Amino acid sequence: QRQGFPEVIYCQGKEPHQVAEIFQSLVKHNDNVLATRASDKIFNKVRHLIPQARYNDLARTIIYQKEACKTPNSKYGKVALVSAGTSDLAVAEEAFETAQVMGAPVEKFYDVGVAGIHRLLNFYDQLTEASCVIVVAGMEGALASVVGGLVDVPVIACPTSIGYGANFNGLSSMLTMLNSCASGVSVVNIDNGFGAGYQAALISKLDTR
Amino acid sequence: QRQGFPEVIYCQGKEPHQVAEIFQSLVKHNDNVLATRASDKIFNKVRHLIPQARYNDLARTIIYQKEACKTPNSKYGKVALVSAGTSDLAVAEEAFETAQVMGAPVEKFYDVGVAGIHRLLNFYDQLTEASCVIVVAGMEGALASVVGGLVDVPVIACPTSIGYGANFNGLSSMLTMLNSCASGVSVVNIDNGFGAGYQAALISKLDTR
Amino acid sequence: QRQGFPEVIYCQGKEPHQVAEIFQSLVKHNDNVLATRASDKIFNKVRHLIPQARYNDLARTIIYQKEACKTPNSKYGKVALVSAGTSDLAVAEEAFETAQVMGAPVEKFYDVGVAGIHRLLNFYDQLTEASCVIVVAGMEGALASVVGGLVDVPVIACPTSIGYGANFNGLSSMLTMLNSCASGVSVVNIDNGFGAGYQAALISKLDTR
Amino acid sequence: QRQGFPEVIYCQGKEPHQVAEIFQSLVKHNDNVLATRASDKIFNKVRHLIPQARYNDLARTIIYQKEACKTPNSKYGKVALVSAGTSDLAVAEEAFETAQVMGAPVEKFYDVGVAGIHRLLNFYDQLTEASCVIVVAGMEGALASVVGGLVDVPVIACPTSIGYGANFNGLSSMLTMLNSCASGVSVVNIDNGFGAGYQAALISKLDTR
Amino acid sequence: QRQGFPEVIYCQGKEPHQVAEIFQSLVKHNDNVLATRASDKIFNKVRHLIPQARYNDLARTIIYQKEACKTPNSKYGKVALVSAGTSDLAVAEEAFETAQVMGAPVEKFYDVGVAGIHRLLNFYDQLTEASCVIVVAGMEGALASVVGGLVDVPVIACPTSIGYGANFNGLSSMLTMLNSCASGVSVVNIDNGFGAGYQAALISKLDTR
């Protein structure tokens, strides 16, 4: 029994009514419920049963939180969430919703690509204050190395499948991140915003200095 | 300037005398120096110049630590280091030396494969006390998922190139770990014990509860 | 002439009326007919001609069995069918229908993933009584190794294409299973529930102790 | 505790003296000990401690069997071992030694390639009498499909890394075998003669008709 | 200027009206015109302009032949066209139409898989009379090796993308054929029935014994 953590439903390949039923039954015994990869069709079924459920249509997540859980845990360290291009937003938002439902305060730094390095450097001070940084990037995924070189806290790198041709649906960015020459970078699956957010929240939770 | 962290030399492709000179110059201005992928030929050159340097021939690391740095930082959380087979030991030891030179107290759980799950379950209590768990595994790399399912702290999974045939030099275990259905698992490069140890130590450092 | 075995139709790429005609002609001279990868469109055509045909819409199989063949052969050993996640059910059911149409008694253990190892261990006694175990798993496919380590009978591992990103449509789980460090595990093609069920039934047939 | 089964040592990456010590300690409490991937250097160390140990230099296996275990178990079904080319012999012999140390009677059909199909057909009667057939083949690995089409018992296919160019170290034969259009074929890792022999012996053990 | 050969239009990615116009202009100056990968939409546009054009909806080819070209050239050697499963027919028919429009007499041997080797052996005499054999096969593609071992004339092997999972859209059958241990086998691209038919016709044209 994983106390305090959300129960999570992975909606891919499940019918809307199936998800709605699972969601409802989980709400009964849990403070937080998170559904990922949820279409709006699915959300429509869910909110019928659970009107308090909230949908993020970019992230494609449905979240139910007991009132008391709605504000981030002020004791946890901050998670910085850096993402490269407009097209990576869906994955970044999945990471955001996951980390915050787990109680972590998250600060977003979106549209910060390596091809315009100065924009990233402007955020240097804010990044170095975080307990943990999530980097979401597609195409060549180089952002993780640059961020990893700047900060001295764990970086969780999440490759996305954004790109074409020799990107091979995210393979390229994933390999880039795994080969990062910066220390303190570990990697989750392609498009796994959920996994990145979860890992970052676990880490931020430790940081109660 | 990364205060408190070791300076690191990656020896692959460097000549023994080159490494020795770099090592000596780093010792002058740093409390900790770590060299990875070091042959004993390299160590022989290094200890000539720095007699206090210590060699771990399994890990293939050379470490120099100022006296004051030699005991783990008691304020940091504990790192649990789980490894599967005898052949994964070299990578596990690289992770061990890296984490401890960074100040983290490390507890080892070696020879704990999934094909004999009961041995792993025996360590359940000790694992759940760690701030962070490193899992080093080759072959099919399934250990990361099992451990990830048992503990509620970040798991850093390090695939090794141990195996043959459809293992494709660690590709198989790396993919296994990236696809882990357990939450809270992130992955470093194949055989990158250094990276796993480094990330785990960064995390353990946050845990000063 | 394969006496006693079902005649099998692989429906992928065949027109509904083609399948229906082949089905009808096979029914004339065989005790058992099995069609796999059958859409419900195909089933509608088939049941028009063969009203006794039965459809499993999860497995996407159509089965015709002479009355006398409908109960499993009590002399055969039991097949245990273990599957990991909800999304693997379609493949697991294909394996189920195939094994049972060949006469094998099959016991199902569904929703038994490695990330919650205790649920699997609860079934330990039942698993060890089988002649043969089928393991159906997607994502990282680690379940085959854990089951292989628990039982002393042949394990037929069937990877599924469930997953995303670095799963590469089942490649990851397939490689995991081929690299299994547990002895007594052999593997069929990705999503080949038919092949797993067939092989398991052949094995269970030998076990007339 | 796996009663009756051999204890197995995988020698790859272990020092001769390490293997010898493990071997000696296992001999104390077991009826059968098998070491695979053993160089003759390793065997020389082992026989020093255990003079009764026997080396198969083609298979690169070392076997110790208590006197009573030396004859195959006459109650078990027969394993037929089919192999394609001269170069596949090492893997075939590893399968042979493994199956027989587990008690299975094994009959060999070597040098039976698909490019000369008549030689294979000559053995038709003998093959159909086996409980289980092992097929060891490199290059294009087509033999598994042809044998699978001939017999009605489980076929365990073992691809080898023999070949060059587009063989990609056994990938080609492995994929061929996984895609076999013959039913009743399951596959072990490339060059995994041990795994094939083990699985076949488990199956043959069931066949006590 | 390639006298006697058909002009060929590859329709993939071209608009129906574009194909129709190209077709019409080629008919003016050529004895034979062949369009491949043609949808029936395309054929409808073409036959509007060229009523004598003939469509093979399985092969997805459109052919126009001057009256005098309609019978195979009796001086050319015979092409034998062997194909494995029902699903490979589309590719086989593309090969058929291509070879015959080039003047080669073609004899078909369809539905001859390796899993039922005896059906193939029944055609032995007819196969050995051909100047050249085309083998079209998907799944594991083993048929090319078996046929190559039977006949002493050139075999043109055409892998198809039929299959699933570890077939990787024809990669598996292509690798099998390239690794064939039978001599006298060369390979064209996956699903390239056109290329196989063309090469076979070139060869058969030489055989005017």
Place this chain on the structure above:
Amino acid sequence: QRQGFPEVIYCQGKEPHQVAEIFQSLVKHNDNVLATRASDKIFNKVRHLIPQARYNDLARTIIYQKEACKTPNSKYGKVALVSAGTSDLAVAEEAFETAQVMGAPVEKFYDVGVAGIHRLLNFYDQLTEASCVIVVAGMEGALASVVGGLVDVPVIACPTSIGYGANFNGLSSMLTMLNSCASGVSVVNIDNGFGAGYQAALISKLDTR
């Protein structure tokens, strides 16, 4: 029994004395014997037993031919053998020796790369007179397409593993050749000079116009 064709020994992985014995026994009952991938160590053993055997150290072939077989069969069509770079010579020579031992007259066009297209065009007239053209090329393997576009006879393309980096040991040139947009090109395995020579000789044999 394949009358007239050479018996062939593939030496890779065989001991010198093994090859020598096989060679000697084949010489007794055959007019032609060909050994490929033969080191000079192997040749030394062979010529001890068969002094008439001839070694081509570039091709790494050993050939024995009865006196009467030593001149090419004047009835066969000519094989043109085109090769790209200096480094492809070993494979080209293997093709040469194979084709000529089978009786085909072979004309060589070496050192004809696509980066200097004019050299190739100079040979246009000679190429168009052949019955069949072999193209041996590494690096990007583009030569096969250019030659295929020039001639109207079958082209047998043989990729070599010459190159580095993104060549991936011949994969690049193999894919290039399989995708050739010129008609009448079929492909053998990487570095398979033997296969190319064999196929070309089979084709040239048909051309007795």
Place this chain on the structure above:
Amino acid sequence: QRQGFPEVIYCQGKEPHQVAEIFQSLVKHNDNVLATRASDKIFNKVRHLIPQARYNDLARTIIYQKEACKTPNSKYGKVALVSAGTSDLAVAEEAFETAQVMGAPVEKFYDVGVAGIHRLLNFYDQLTEASCVIVVAGMEGALASVVGGLVDVPVIACPTSIGYGANFNGLSSMLTMLNSCASGVSVVNIDNGFGAGYQAALISKLDTR
């Protein structure tokens, strides 16, 4: 701030209204705006706001240019744009629009495949006058090597995903181009006409001789 260069919008994955708004805001402060991968739906939204915007439906680009920018910069060197087949036109046109919006004069040489080498050679004089040559080719991509061998200026090779089977969505042509044995060839991503046009224009801009 990149003076003189166009601002570029990559439309893939953006909503029509989003693109239109970005486009409008860029027009305010820039002389040139280029949108790539734009559907006609997107263009309809854009031209509503910016009536002067021009659409190339083959290239799928939208371009806005201040009057003064509409003629190529006569000081720049000429870019020659060579493309192989009809199906590569979309990518070639993207390269064309990109290069010309950056000010480069571009001359097109379309439908120039290697399988008909003489057509290419006819353009020899014109090609050698360019400052830079773009080669766009799918299938086997051999054209880049042939052109690279003819000219003495930089060749920018752009592989396309045109092809099937062993083309693997452009992987084959990309590898061919990277392995080119002609000097002076560098490569952009598969289907990246934008990248090729951009790089060629940068180079042509240097050539103000």
Place this chain on the structure above:
Amino acid sequence: QRQGFPEVIYCQGKEPHQVAEIFQSLVKHNDNVLATRASDKIFNKVRHLIPQARYNDLARTIIYQKEACKTPNSKYGKVALVSAGTSDLAVAEEAFETAQVMGAPVEKFYDVGVAGIHRLLNFYDQLTEASCVIVVAGMEGALASVVGGLVDVPVIACPTSIGYGANFNGLSSMLTMLNSCASGVSVVNIDNGFGAGYQAALISKLDTR
């Protein structure tokens, strides 16, 4: 005949004496001769015949230049050569020697990795003055994107095979560079310092402003 350009010998797979003879004969009729991938064994043979030849043992190049060619052509634009790690030096030096033998003035910026971005930014002014920038990087190859984002001239990216595990011998850095989200980056083969230097020199030659 490529006037002014060096004649180039690719030594891989050639015997020392072969290289020496080719070198000598080229020196007779050329102003510049370059040999790449030359071992010191090869150099020893060459300098025996051509005492003026110069060896760069890091680059593994041998260069002969007529006196008049020894200074860079002051009319050409400058090439900036940026490289990431110590281990990439060999490839960078091959690029250096190639570019300068072709007449280009080259400025080196070595040891400038993305993990320490500030070092790179320090060189900003010098980089922006070049006509063309070469980026040599292994591991994750992210440097090309960062440099591409900083400068407005063509960047020639050369991936190296430096790295391990998921680097797959340079595949990772190559894919990174091909997917670069910075405009104006084109890529040569892995470890192809020669190709990068050649292309950069061709470009710099155009820049005679």
